[in-house]
Amino acid sequence: MLDAQAFKSKELNVNGSRFKVQGSRKGRRLVWLFALLGLLPLLVFKYYNFLNNSLTDGLAAIGLQFALPGLNWAVPVGISFFTFQAVGYMLDVYHGRVKAEKNLLDYVLFVSFFPQVVSGPISTANELMPQIKATHKFDYEQGRAGLRALLWGMFLKLVVADRLGLIVDTVYGNYTHLSGSTCLMASVFYTLQIYGDFAGYSLMALGIAKTLGFDLINNFRQPYLAISITDFWKRWHISLTRWLTQQVYIPMGGSRCSKIRTYWNIFVTFLVSGIWHGANWTFIVWGMIHGVVQIIEKHLGYNKLKHEWARPIRIVITFVIVNFAWIFFRMPAIGDAASVIGKIITDFGHLNLAHLDAKNDLAILALALPIMVFKDFRTEYFPAKMQILDKTVMRWLAYIVVFVMIILFGVLDSGQFLYVSF
């Protein structure tokens, strides 16, 4: 899996201490040991109960009664993110992508940088460490761009995502009594909700960091305009895709091996992605769906097609696949997800809007969603057009309108970031 020649007599630097490794085998063992140690809190806090319950259920299914005690500890917020950032750094040092950091305070700041510690993005040391070491003077343009990102992020989160969430929670909490059409509407709303929630948070983190003089990776690039699932993962949670590519896919051989092996590497990478997202079989199924579809795309050469006329069709197909996969992501159990999907494809009853009491929410979304969609379309297809929107007066008008919409239409009571669970 790793190139032995490249790593002879490497020094492994961990938190300021040097470990001289004697050849690649010892180095490999040490790095895997430290990676496991780094992942151990994540594994315990996040997966112990899941593994315990799965084991108990599995044994019960064959007539054996055995149960370890459950864990009732509070899970540290953002553990998935800062663990991956720390382990990623260690692996980057091992692979020679970055020099080992000798300053403990700089390292601690890198791992715990507050704008990103809760829900990412996952930065590399190459990106963030030079910025930590640099002296920062206030930059007007950067400060302005930062506040703009913060404002737009709050709009996506409070006005779009949390408003959609009110309807989604009502439908999914009562789906057995609602029509398939209503469930389909909720599935599309959830697809938009999770984008608004996660992209909104990422933009807020990016905006705050930018205002302080730090540039973080932008985690989203109009993901629902992707033309394939492979393309989707170049636009969605870009920092995680990068991490998985560098630390899982490429070390396994990437695409520089046989076709079957490549397909296996893709499958395992997305299996890991699913597992990372949550301690539930639904996340694993979600990850597997994305992995399998990418394998099919690769096998069919789907990503090599260049017909522009097919772009809208491909966008719709990709959106439909992503939309249905999100159902597994959202529901608490595979059975629930399967029931919702079953309802969608068999029950074409009318929308149960009267039961939802959602007129007000839908009216607000009718104002907010076109704004979000227009901005994404403009950024993707015509960023240089409609220059009038970049004039000072129009920009200020946009800032004021967005701010007012946040206060007037945002869900300002106890909403929660979806990705904070990770």
Add this chain to the structure above:
Amino acid sequence: MKKFLIKIALFFAIIVVVDIAIGYAGDKLRFMAKGGGTGKSQHICYDATEDVLMFGSSRMLHSFVPDVFADTLGASVYNCGAGGNGIILAYGYLQMIVRSNHLPSLIIYDGYSFDMYQDDNVKYIDGLRPYSKEETEVLQTICDIDGSERVKCLSNMYCYNSKMIRLAMDAYIPYTKTQLGYIPLYGQLSYEPSSAPETTPLIDEVKLKYVEKFIDLAKENNIQIVFTASPKYGRGSDTYFAPIADICAEKNVPFWNYYVSTEFSRERSLFEDPVHMNDRGAREFSAVVAHQIKTELNYK
């Protein structure tokens, strides 16, 4: 940096002006309301001259028919029930009502979990925010639930959060029509709900404090008060309403518990869903309660 801070200050100065304008527009729309939720709130807070006012959650809203009470009691009746709300909103409303010259002679309060058990109390003050500037007592109630509201409610936009579209609709084409505050349901429960025993969450002392304050405020203003628990379909807990029952006993206020009354709780045709009666059920139930008021409270 100086230029940056000046522009931020200018931005917020513009926002303050916009906030004042939106507050003015919101107040105007509120008083223009022809019906809907806005019209109902306005009626309760400013124009309620009925002899009997009924408060509670959606179970009050859909289960207590003012016409039935009016016929039996020979009094004017209004249903102030609000979906997803409970004692905290009702207390705020009562604070507005007691400012006026016309007070009801009887209040009926239909209790539910929103009056006893723990959940996020901030959502219950949402309906009171537009009134926070007119009545300091209402603002006190809001701040008692969440101290940060004292600062937040300085903003008109915040007070009208999530309400502007509804305000506009209710001023011109009201969302919903009510029958003296009552909203009938015409569906019928089509399934057997779970027979699992009902669990009672943790008690919320804040809510119970407001139950006591509600009773005290009514009594201070010589308003007779009675608490009820309207029926649910299927299996329910006898002790679900124990916290309210205890307070009523302590305050010498009648509490009539129909929650698991076999007269209603086994009759699926009277319910739209397990916790809400349909119009037929509401009329039958209202007749029973109205009769009980007439005979036991000797209401005239």
